[in-house]
Amino acid sequence: MEINHPEVKFGKTGVLIINLGTPDSTNWFDIRKYLKEFLSDRRVIEVNPFIWQIILNVFILTLRPSKTSKAYKKIWMKDKNMSPLRYYTQMQSNKLNKRIGNKKLIIDYAMRYGQPSIKSKILNLKEEGCENLIILPLYPQYAAATTATVCDEVYRSLSKMRWQPSLQIIPHYESEPLYINAISKSIENKINKINWEPDLIMASYHGIPKKYFEKGDPYHCYCHKTTRLIAEKLNLKIPIMTTFQSRFGPQEWLQPYTDKTLESLPGQGKKNILVICPGFAADCVETLEEISMEGKASFIDGGGENFDFIPCLNDSEEHIDLFSHLVKKYI
Numbered sequence: 001m002e003i004n005h006p007e008v009k010f011g012k013t014g015v016l017i018i019n020l021g022t023p024d025s026t027n028w029f030d031i032r033k034y035l036k037e038f039l040s041d042r043r044v045i046e047v048n049p050f051i052w053q054i055i056l057n058v059f060i061l062t063l064r065p066s067k068t069s070k071a072y073k074k075i076w077m078k079d080k081n082m083s084p085l086r087y088y089t090q091m092q093s094n095k096l097n098k099r100i101g102n103k104k105l106i107i108d109y110a111m112r113y114g115q116p117s118i119k120s121k122i123l124n125l126k127e128e129g130c131e132n133l134i135i136l137p138l139y140p141q142y143a144a145a146t147t148a149t150v151c152d153e154v155y156r157s158l159s160k161m162r163w164q165p166s167l168q169i170i171p172h173y174e175s176e177p178l179y180i181n182a183i184s185k186s187i188e189n190k191i192n193k194i195n196w197e198p199d200l201i202m203a204s205y206h207g208i209p210k211k212y213f214e215k216g217d218p219y220h221c222y223c224h225k226t227t228r229l230i231a232e233k234l235n236l237k238i239p240i241m242t243t244f245q246s247r248f249g250p251q252e253w254l255q256p257y258t259d260k261t262l263e264s265l266p267g268q269g270k271k272n273i274l275v276i277c278p279g280f281a282a283d284c285v286e287t288l289e290e291i292s293m294e295g296k297a298s299f300i301d302g303g304g305e306n307f308d309f310i311p312c313l314n315d316s317e318e319h320i321d322l323f324s325h326l327v328k329k330y331i
Contacts, residue, residue, distance in 0.1 A: 009129025014106050014165075015327050016121055017093055017136045018150050019282060021113030022083040026072045031065040038113045043149040046212065068285075075288040086111070088282035089138070091315035096323050105331065106130060112150050119157040126163055133165040134330045136323065138281035140179060141226060142172035143208055143219035168330045174222040175229055178325050182318035183226075183278050184233040190274060190310045198238050198306075199270040202261070203227045204291060205279040207244035207253040220254055226278050245277075245295075246286050262295050266303030273299065276310040281319075283312045 023034035039045055039056055047055075072083065080087055093109035101107045106128055110121040125133065137150040151169055158164060173179050187201065205223040213220045227242045234240075245258035265273060275295065277287045292309040299307050313319035 009127070010131055012104050012106060012129040013132040013134065013331060014108065014122075014125030014128070014130030015096070015134045015136065016118070016125065017089065017096070017107070017109045017138055017323065018118060019085060019089045019109070019111055019138045020146070020284075021111035022086045022284070023072065023114060025081075026069050026076050028065050028069055031069045031072065032061050034114050035064060035068065036061055041113075041145075041149055043152065044145045046209075071285050071289045074293060075285055083284065084288060085282050085284035088312075088314045092138075092282070092319065092323065095315055095320045096327070099320055099324050100327065107327075112153060118150070118153045119160075122154070122157050123161075126161070126165070131165050133167050134327060135167070135169045136326060137169070139279070140172060140176075140281070141174045141205065141219055141222035141279050144212065144217050145208055146206075147172060170326050170330060172222060173322075173326060174226045176322065176326070178318070178322040180226070180229045180233050182313050182316070182322055183276070184230055185318060186310055186313065186316075187230070187234060187274070187276060190308060194274075194306070194308055196272055196306045198272050198274045200265065200273045201236075201238055201240040202243055202258070202273055202275045203230065203240055204243045204245045204258040204275055204277050204295075206286060207247050207257070209249075210252045210254055213254060223279065230278070245290060258291070259295065259298060262299040262304075263302045265299065266305075271304050272306040273304070274308050274310060277312060280312045282314055287312060 021034065021038065023030045036056070039060065040053075042049065045052055075084060077084055077087055089109050089111075093107055097107040106125060108121050108125065110116050110118045112118065122133065135150065135154055137147045139146040139150075142148075154167070154169070158167070191198070203226070208217065208219055223244075224242055227240055231240045243256050243258040243261050244254040247253040247257060265271075275291055277291060280287050287309070296307045296309070313322075
């Protein structure tokens with residue numbers, strides 16, 4: 001008896017680059033939806049889940065979306081109708097696909113929170129015949145609240161699927177020479193463009209609660225390692241310091257805090273500074289609004305004279321070179 005079996009695609013490898021995420025728009029409901037997913041992650045908020053859900057739903061998701069919406073409106077790419085983070089992650093995927101993609105190697109992107117989801121993109125790659133899956137979390141410095149939660153969602157998505165691919169997850173790359181070289185080059189390019197001499201270069205990384213570090217999270221060490229390697233590569237007389245931004249809630253986070261440092265630097269005679277955010281693979285609300293706008297304002301208000309922000313690597317050729325190198329090691 002003849003059986004009409006549908007065509008089955010097979011033999012391909014899928015590469016999924018994954019960033020943190022972004023709301024679909026700047027309206028209150030989309031912001032709330034995004035924050036709810038993000039702040040419900042047990043790796044992001046390590047608090048008794050019963051108590052936290054009360055705090056989250058009664059207070060935070062009632063008050064915070066309006067504030068967050070205002071921040072996103074300042075940096076939203078209206079001509080493209082998307083956030084910078086989504087735009088640059090999309091461009092990274094497109095350029096990487098042009099660089100190394102072919103009929104047997106498919107590159108795509110997903111977001112840990114929001115859309116496009118990890119689950120939907122894994123399903124898409126399966127339908128395209130990808131039997132091998134390579135995941136690149138876009139977090140240079142490992143942290144449980146970033147890299148590990150990407151792994152969680154990948155595993156969770158696969159656990160609900162009958163079909164299972166081979167799986168490889170590219171680890172943190174905080175000391176990868178191509179990464180250090182790309183960051184260092186972006187600093188050199190900025191120094192060559194400005195007509196003033198910096199007193200200090202601030203490397204600002206996203207913070208985590210101090211108790212996460214005390215429980216064994218290596219993130220703090222990786223951030224300092226990156227800064228040290230950048231300083232060694234540049235070999236400048238300008239000092240480079242590490243700070244931590246974006247703290248949330250009343251508990252103590254990794255210090256020194258970026259915002260407090262920006263306020264105090266002019267009083268210490270550091271009135272001309274450059275700021276870079278090496279832990280972010282794409283410019284986003286944390287870099288463009290929190291640092292380039294709010295951070296600059298507090299620095300100038302405190303007596304600072306010159307402030308400039310060095311953009312993230314985004315979809316630069318050096319960044320695509322790095323991604324290509326990282327992925328090729330796992331093909």
